[in-house]
Amino acid sequence: MSLISPLLSALRFLLLFSLLFCGAAQAFTLEDLQQQLSAHQTVQGDVQQRRFLRSLEQPLISEGTFVMQAQKGLLWETRSPIASVIRITPDGMTQKDSAGNWQPLQQQGAGSQSQIRLFMDLLAGNTRALSGQFGLSLQGDAAHWTLTLDPTSSILKQIFQRIVITGGQTVNQVTLSETQGDRTEILFSNLRLDQPLPADAQHALEH
Amino acid sequence: MRLNTERCWAGLYALGLIGLLVFAAWQLAWRQPIHTDLLALLPPEQKQSEIQAQAQQAIRQTLNRQIIVLTSAAAAATGLAAAQRQAQQWTASGLFERVDLQVSGDLTALRKELKYMDQAGLPTRAREQLAHDPQAWFSQRAQRIMSPLGDQTLIPADQDWLGFASRVSDKLQSTSAVHYDIASNTMQIEADNRIWYVMRAQLDATDKRGRDEQLLGLIEQTRQQAASQQVRVLMAGGAIYSAHGKAEGGRESTWMSLTGSGLTILFLLLMFRSPRVLLLALPVTAGLLAGFAACVALLGSIHILTLIIGTSLVGLVVDFPLHWLSHATLDARWQAREAVRRVSRPFIISLSVTVTGYLFLLLTPLPILQQTAVFSAASLISTFLFTRLLLPALFKRWQPRPMPGLVPFLARLLAAVRHTGERILRRPLLALLAVVVLGGGLYLINWHDDIRNWVSTPEPLLQQAIQVGQLTGIEPTSQYFIVQAHDEDSLLRTEQQLATRLDTLVTQGHLRSYNALSQWVNPPGEQTALKTTLATLSTRPADWAPLKALGVPDSAVRAELARRAQQPVLTIDQALRGPLAEPWRTLWLGLDEQGHPSSMVTLNGLDDPTLLSSAIGTLPGVTLVDQRSHINALFAQTRLEAIILKLLSYLVGFLILYRVFTARAALRILLVPLSASITVMSLSGLIGVPLNLFCIFGLLLVTAIGIDYAVYAYTPTLPPDEKMAGIVMTSMTTMITFGLLYFSSTPAVSTFGLSVVLGVLCNVLYTFWYMRTFLTNGNPSSIQ
Numbered sequence: 001m002s003l004i005s006p007l008l009s010a011l012r013f014l015l016l017f018s019l020l021f022c023g024a025a026q027a028f029t030l031e032d033l034q035q036q037l038s039a040h041q042t043v044q045g046d047v048q049q050r051r052f053l054r055s056l057e058q059p060l061i062s063e064g065t066f067v068m069q070a071q072k073g074l075l076w077e078t079r080s081p082i083a084s085v086i087r088i089t090p091d092g093m094t095q096k097d098s099a100g101n102w103q104p105l106q107q108q109g110a111g112s113q114s115q116i117r118l119f120m121d122l123l124a125g126n127t128r129a130l131s132g133q134f135g136l137s138l139q140g141d142a143a144h145w146t147l148t149l150d151p152t153s154s155i156l157k158q159i160f161q162r163i164v165i166t167g168g169q170t171v172n173q174v175t176l177s178e179t180q181g182d183r184t185e186i187l188f189s190n191l192r193l194d195q196p197l198p199a200d201a202q203h204a205l206e207h
Numbered sequence: 208m209r210l211n212t213e214r215c216w217a218g219l220y221a222l223g224l225i226g227l228l229v230f231a232a233w234q235l236a237w238r239q240p241i242h243t244d245l246l247a248l249l250p251p252e253q254k255q256s257e258i259q260a261q262a263q264q265a266i267r268q269t270l271n272r273q274i275i276v277l278t279s280a281a282a283a284a285t286g287l288a289a290a291q292r293q294a295q296q297w298t299a300s301g302l303f304e305r306v307d308l309q310v311s312g313d314l315t316a317l318r319k320e321l322k323y324m325d326q327a328g329l330p331t332r333a334r335e336q337l338a339h340d341p342q343a344w345f346s347q348r349a350q351r352i353m354s355p356l357g358d359q360t361l362i363p364a365d366q367d368w369l370g371f372a373s374r375v376s377d378k379l380q381s382t383s384a385v386h387y388d389i390a391s392n393t394m395q396i397e398a399d400n401r402i403w404y405v406m407r408a409q410l411d412a413t414d415k416r417g418r419d420e421q422l423l424g425l426i427e428q429t430r431q432q433a434a435s436q437q438v439r440v441l442m443a444g445g446a447i448y449s450a451h452g453k454a455e456g457g458r459e460s461t462w463m464s465l466t467g468s469g470l471t472i473l474f475l476l477l478m479f480r481s482p483r484v485l486l487l488a489l490p491v492t493a494g495l496l497a498g499f500a501a502c503v504a505l506l507g508s509i510h511i512l513t514l515i516i517g518t519s520l521v522g523l524v525v526d527f528p529l530h531w532l533s534h535a536t537l538d539a540r541w542q543a544r545e546a547v548r549r550v551s552r553p554f555i556i557s558l559s560v561t562v563t564g565y566l567f568l569l570l571t572p573l574p575i576l577q578q579t580a581v582f583s584a585a586s587l588i589s590t591f592l593f594t595r596l597l598l599p600a601l602f603k604r605w606q607p608r609p610m611p612g613l614v615p616f617l618a619r620l621l622a623a624v625r626h627t628g629e630r631i632l633r634r635p636l637l638a639l640l641a642v643v644v645l646g647g648g649l650y651l652i653n654w655h656d657d658i659r660n661w662v663s664t665p666e667p668l669l670q671q672a673i674q675v676g677q678l679t680g681i682e683p684t685s686q687y688f689i690v691q692a693h694d695e696d697s698l699l700r701t702e703q704q705l706a707t708r709l710d711t712l713v714t715q716g717h718l719r720s721y722n723a724l725s726q727w728v729n730p731p732g733e734q735t736a737l738k739t740t741l742a743t744l745s746t747r748p749a750d751w752a753p754l755k756a757l758g759v760p761d762s763a764v765r766a767e768l769a770r771r772a773q774q775p776v777l778t779i780d781q782a783l784r785g786p787l788a789e790p791w792r793t794l795w796l797g798l799d800e801q802g803h804p805s806s807m808v809t810l811n812g813l814d815d816p817t818l819l820s821s822a823i824g825t826l827p828g829v830t831l832v833d834q835r836s837h838i839n840a841l842f843a844q845t846r847l848e849a850i851i852l853k854l855l856s857y858l859v860g861f862l863i864l865y866r867v868f869t870a871r872a873a874l875r876i877l878l879v880p881l882s883a884s885i886t887v888m889s890l891s892g893l894i895g896v897p898l899n900l901f902c903i904f905g906l907l908l909v910t911a912i913g914i915d916y917a918v919y920a921y922t923p924t925l926p927p928d929e930k931m932a933g934i935v936m937t938s939m940t941t942m943i944t945f946g947l948l949y950f951s952s953t954p955a956v957s958t959f960g961l962s963v964v965l966g967v968l969c970n971v972l973y974t975f976w977y978m979r980t981f982l983t984n985g986n987p988s989s990i991q
Contacts, residue, residue, distance in 0.1 A: 054365060055366075056760070056763070060352065078353060086354060155310060178363075182364075
């Protein structure tokens with residue numbers, strides 16, 4: 001029954017998957033997008049997440065920043081309303097505790113290695129692993145494009161209605177519509193490509 | 208007049224035989240009277256409670272119906288394709304209730320069950336954290352709700368503000384090596400840079416005719432396909448071994464009976480030089496038929512192992528007709544009816560002693576011995592009746608052709624035995640040496656019974672099972688715990704205490720994991736305590752401030768707390784209803800008549816079973832069941848009983864023989880099988896073959912045969928040459944059939960065959976020695 005938890009991490013992967021398309025403005029095939037991505041060593045920017053839950057009139061809003069470095073991993077820092085830092089590296093998914101130490105985010109059970117590997121693959125632009133589970137369609141032009149992911153596997157269909165990623169010069173927004181009626185919007189802004197990383201972020205990804 | 212009564216009896220017997228034939232055919236056609244389940248041979252346990260039997264039954268059913276197939280190739284895609292093809296073929300075979308490779312879970316059902324169980328199954332640690340530090344709990348919860356990488360569950364956040372469902376689903380992520388792969392939508396295992404795809408197949412509950420053959424065919428097909436595509440496939444499951452055992456047992460008993468009959472026929476043709484002698488197959492068939500029918504009628508079923516051993520009885524049951532015919536090898540004037548009347552008396556005497564011996568076996572609690580006893584007794588009686596009533600008619604106008612050279616050969620044999628015996632008697636040193644060697648052998652006897660000797664699982668199958676166990680991490684042990692208590696609350700609390708001690712073994716690396724109901728559902732008392740905690744929380748909004756900071760309205764949290772505080776406490780039965788509870792369901796043994804609940808705690812991957820009792824110590828209500836050593840201990844006990852019964856049967860045999868002959872003659876007769884048995888035991892010690900229950904059973908057979916020879920040899924009304932010819936011929940046929948058993952792949956059957964062959968050989972020698980005066984032409988009464 002180790003089924004459920006990894007299943008749910010699919011959601012995380014998909015979110016991060018969207019980061020692949022940063023700066024993909026000129027490309028119109030998926031291959032081009034991926035190629036372009038692997039050219040970038042780092043991506044960083046600000047992020048706002050809005051969760052629309054069925055029973056609440058107002059969305060739950062959080063804000064923060066993220067830093068991604070090819071081969072090294074990803075750092076996701078939420079600043080408000082509650083501060084937290086999450087790190088994903090080839091060694092695993094960890095979260096900074098109040099004392100500043102990295103703690104495993106989930107049980108390091110079997111399969112966590114393959115999750116991490118899948119994730120690192122996605123960061124490196126290898127989307128083949130997920131293409132079997134989603135139908136991808138790319139629309140629009142360089143200035144305004146929309147990528148739609150429709151789940152094809154019976155399991156994913158029961159979780160996501162669809163995932164829509166829109167962008168222009170860079171990715172603007174990712175919208176995850178869940179089968180049960182909830183919706184999550186992630187808005188990216190102030191994206192910077194191949195810029196030097198802040199020292200603490202650099203340090204966190206190195207260790 | 209006498210002839211008419213005889214005819215009347217013959218007719219009655221023939222009718223009975225036809226009845227048996229119809230009964231056997233009906234049994235074979237309408238039900239499955241032949242069992243292969245090894246565990247069915249185990250003694251029903253007086254000491255073992257109803258509950259333990261129920262636990263055993265539950266374990267058995269799981270083990271026997273599930274088959275695990277692991278598929279892997281150098282390239283993951285090849286492995287997946289092969290696994291998918293196999294899954295299709297296995298599904299199409301119609302043998303299985305379900306075949307799972309691709310995960311096609313119904314999330315609606317899972318969501319429902321998660322919501323149903325998230326409170327009753329909340330891990331103890333989580334409950335304590337919520338009670339002692341609610342602020343930390345809610346702060347973590349708020350972080351997780353907002354984190355894109357944090358934990359997302361199948362349950363929407365607004366239906367589970369407290370986050371119980373994710374704690375329960377974390378719990379489900381077992382320590383097993385098997386994990387879900389989203390890319391292929393399969394369960395898989397990674398080991399040594401290979402990906403193994405896991406397919407689980409559950410056999411249909413109904414055991415259809417021909418299922419075993421189909422299953423073996425499917426497995427062979429899968430194996431060959433894989434081999435041709437350089438794909439590695441590992442398969443494991445009780446059903447495979449059972450089907451294999453059945454097929455192997457069937458094959459073995461077929462070739463053994465064919466070879467046995469072939470050699471026996473050849474031998475008989477050689478001795479009697481007439482095809483008429485082949486009619487002896489009729490009494491043998493009549494005997495085996497009666498054995499089968501009696502066994503099924505009286506005991507309900509017959510085990511394949513009984514059948515194998517029973518088939519070897521051919522060598523014993525053919526003794527009656529052979530004794531009867533033996534004189535024909537010496538004298539052309541032999542008359543069928545006259546001869547049968549002559550040998551009837553010794554037949555009846557040895558038959559009654561032998562059948563009495565077998566009936567004593569019925570007192571042992573071991574089904575295999577009971578079955579064999581019934582089978583043998585019925586066979587012997589039926590063969591005797593056939594020989595006495597029907598056979599003479601078939602040999603009415605038969606002209607025997609005596610075998611030249613047989614008489615001188617027998618005389619030489621007798622002389623040789625006599626000479627050797629007298630030589631030993633004359634030289635005290637030699638006699639002493641013989642006694643010392645014999646005693647040394649007895650001293651060296653190694654009594655050893657192991658249930659594993661009863662099966663012959665081929666090495667490749669065993670290897671696969673071991674590999675599957677290592678890869679999946681599912682290596683169930685034969686040790687488990689039974690927990691009993693007066694109510695469910697104390698049952699689950701006792702389990703928790705046990706679990707704490709088992710956790711120590713897990714941490715120390717001695718145990719991989721264990722399964723207990725308390726992992727799935729909390730004691731009712733704890734569930735109530737949680738409700739109290741929730742009720743308290745609802746009055747303290749400050750505790751859930753982090754959720755409020757996120758934008759969650761107080762009313763939403765308060766509503767959930769109120770809802771949860773009202774949730775009913777789940778009983779074990781209620782908690783086990785959903786599909787997620789499957790791994791725990793078999794652990795629940797329910798309530799006994801007094802309403803007291805009990806459950807099992809099973810173990811997985813234990814490196815040293817001896818650690819268990821010391822590591823666990825004593826916990827009231829917890830019983831450690833060590834099935835294998837328990838069984839082996841039971842064997843030892845049964846063996847002891849069998850020996851005592853054997854000695855008792857000697858006593859009864861003595862009484863019967865004393866009634867018929869004299870005390871002295873009775874002793875002399877019993878001395879033959881007794882000496883033979885002791886010699887065989889001593890020989891087994893000398894050559895280092897451990898003695899097991901089957902050897903004891905073999906010795907019982909040896910006793911029966913020995914009494915048969917001795918009584919026959921003692922009978923003064925028969926000519927010595929005829930007696931010797933009869934003994935030598937019957938011993939030859941017996942040794943042929945039992946000698947073949949020695950080549951069985953099942954260790955227990957093999958040692959059984961060996962002990963009988965050695966015993967029969969000794970019987971002949973000792974009969975020739977103790978009865979030497981009765982086997983010599985002249986006046987036998989001179990030495991009495």
